[in-house]
Amino acid sequence: MDIKTVQDMDKKYYFNTFGQxxxxxxxxxxxxxxxxxxxNEYLDFVAGIAVNCLGYNHPVLTAALKEQVERVVHTSSLYYTKQQALAAKLIAQNSCGDRVFFCNSGAEANEGAIKLARKYFKEKGVDKYEIITLQNSFHGRTMATLAATGQEKYQLPYTPLPPGFKHVEFNNLAALEKAVSKHTCAIMLEVIQGEGGIFVLDTEYLRGVxxxxxxxxxxxxLDEVQxxxxxxxxxxxxxHFDIEPDIFTxxxxxxxxxPIGALVxxxxxxxxxxxxxxxxxxxGNPLACTAACAVLETLLKPGFLENVQSTGKYFKERLQNLKDQFDFILDIRGLGLMLGLQLKDTIDGKKIVHKCLEQGLLINCAGNNTLRFVPPLIVTKSDVDVLIEKLKNIFMDLKDK
Ligand SMILES: Cc1ncc(COP(=O)(O)O)c(C=O)c1O
Structure with missing residues (x-):
């Protein structure tokens, strides 16, 4: 089926929530x-928005899913599920968390975290229910996670939102201390704001929190969805920050x-x-948890995460180098393979995304006119070189105009 046929069908039958x-x-x-x-081939630095961490048709993930599909896809929470117990064990044994609950998305995991924080104090008989989050944060699109999200553009169409949420300035401990009341039950943060434009919280701030x-x-x-x-x-x-959350998602x-989310x-x-x-x-159905086990086992193999670190470091250096050459690049931010390149407002980041697509390169533009790079974690330094060359050519064209 050609793209035009797909577009026409989409235009007619699908909700217009994504526009063009x-x-x-x-x-x-x-x-x-x-x-x-x-x-046509596209080099993917979006990875389904930080989802496809093992890229496409990864031998371990594909084989595990194929085998599981032939066995059983779904059973329900009425019965025990081996893959669910195994995936929970992998997360608990490799994190500061003790128990895991699986759901279907990041927003649902955050809903669970909000409910759990409130229930924790209800159990103790303490009147605490308020949750403080940061301005410019993103926690999801359900009603409670929209209330948690510190961006009016997502909230205004749906007011009144569930009460009990406050938003304070990023990286400002004094502002947070001031916002705390006797009813505050939780502080909810992304250690790096993703949708907001790749803003990393300071270590001192996080330790202070x-x-x-x-x-x-x-x-x-901690909202660790991204x-x-x-x-x-x-x-x-x-x-990275030498702190431990009580709950993370x-x-x-x-x-x-x-699709799978988790509350830990x-x-x-x-x-x-x-x-x-x-x-x-x-x-937490058998298929989703089979996927989670395959992903976690692969990431935990010796050298995998070290490779993400070294490719990420190289990638950031190459982006810094671009910044030195083009004065419309304001900032390079991020950690590992979650990187952002902020452009001056006079340059339209979305247009650059289109130009990249024309050149067989997938990138994304997040908040604050920031190009976001969240490739599959198996990306190599030579893939990074290809991206940098293509970006550089696009930036040169802009400079000439
Ligand atoms: C930090 C963070 N939290 C929550 C969400 C919501 O996740 P989902 O779209 O799976 O509901 C996102 C999605 O971008 C996110 O980046």
């Missing part, structure tokens, strides 16, 4: 490359493309959920 999408439909992928219906939480009996929730699963060069983003990369918590918090308090029909 990039004019391509992919048929298959291999490694970090995607191919459209005409066989941890101390504040400890001293006032407040829970620290930063988790090796994206930053460590299995979880918080591991996962999504995106966890299933390598198969320390025992003392997790135990606030009693039988019947939370659930999900699809959450």
């Amino acid at each position: 999408r990039l004019p391509v439909a992919f048929e298959r992928g291999q490694g970090i490359r995607l191919y459209d219906g005409e066989g 941890r101390k504040l939480c400890d001293s006032l009996d407040i829970l620290l929730i 930063t988790g699963i090796g994206r930053t060069g460590k299995l979880f983003g918080y591991q 996962l999504g995106k990369g966890l299933g390598g493309g198969v 918590a320390k025992e003392k918090v997790a135990s606030a959920f009693k039988p019947g308090d939370h659930g999900s029909t699809f959450g």
